[in-house]
Amino acid sequence: MKRKQFLKSLGMTSVILPLMQACNKEDDPTVTGSCTATDSETAGPFPTKDPSSLVMVDIRSDRTGVPFEFTITVQDKNNNCAAHEGAIVDVWHCDKDGYYSEYGGTTMQTVDFTSVHFLRGRQVTNSNGQVGFTSIFPGWYSGRSTHIHVHIYDASGNSLLVTQIGFPEGSSSAVVLVNASSANGYTKGMTGYTYNSSDNIFSDSQDTEIGTINGSVAAGFTLTHTIVVSA
Numbered sequence: 001m002k003r004k005q006f007l008k009s010l011g012m013t014s015v016i017l018p019l020m021q022a023c024n025k026e027d028d029p030t031v032t033g034s035c036t037a038t039d040s041e042t043a044g045p046f047p048t049k050d051p052s053s054l055v056m057v058d059i060r061s062d063r064t065g066v067p068f069e070f071t072i073t074v075q076d077k078n079n080n081c082a083a084h085e086g087a088i089v090d091v092w093h094c095d096k097d098g099y100y101s102e103y104g105g106t107t108m109q110t111v112d113f114t115s116v117h118f119l120r121g122r123q124v125t126n127s128n129g130q131v132g133f134t135s136i137f138p139g140w141y142s143g144r145s146t147h148i149h150v151h152i153y154d155a156s157g158n159s160l161l162v163t164q165i166g167f168p169e170g171s172s173s174a175v176v177l178v179n180a181s182s183a184n185g186y187t188k189g190m191t192g193y194t195y196n197s198s199d200n201i202f203s204d205s206q207d208t209e210i211g212t213i214n215g216s217v218a219a220g221f222t223l224t225h226t227i228v229v230s231a
Contacts, residue, residue, distance in 0.1 A: 067220030
């Protein structure tokens with residue numbers, strides 16, 4: 001799928017704008033002349049239990065790692081991929097060690113984080129169809145490549161799409177550089193890592209689900225991604 005240069009002012013509130021200034025010009029793979037809908041994916045196994053209580057920009061809580069900011073643009077396929085204002089966007093991802101909040105104490109995740117709510121958040125898209133979050137670069141766990149979960153609703157709370165955002169890979173990619181950064185607490189490296197091509201979520205749908213990343217370990221990374229829904 002061909003890429004198209006994507007230039008758009010964020011137009012965020014004064015709270016969001018400063019942290020997103022570096023992300024207003026990106027080459028995003030999902031902005032196409034054909035207005036291709038983004039693939040849907042599973043929300044599990046660790047979906048947010050009460051997302052309405054997690055309206056925030058900074059979703060780090062007590063989690064540490066390489067600084068990471070990401071912008072999601074929501075477009076409406078039924079309106080020629082125009083920006084979709086007023087959509088509710090829930091996001092969640094694992095910490096640097098591969099653990100999710102709100103779950104644990106089971107064979108699937110032995111460490112118990114059932115009483116905490118890190119790396120989960122909700123925002124409503126602005127007039128440009130955008131939301132932005134401050135976080136830490138996600139780690140990984142067995143069987144999955146690095147990813148972010150996203151659930152998009154319309155303004156009335158009706159589900160429009162559940163999907164996931166994958167990360168570009170390669171020898172000099174952010175995924176490789178971050179996971180080599182033991183100084184920032186990433187201790188797994190890439191041994192045992194599941195790449196996108198072998199991931200059971202992304203292996204058949206990379207065209208619409210891989211984000212665009214810029215930055216460095218020292219300065220932090222930014223990710224931008226456009227998600228096309230049928231609103």
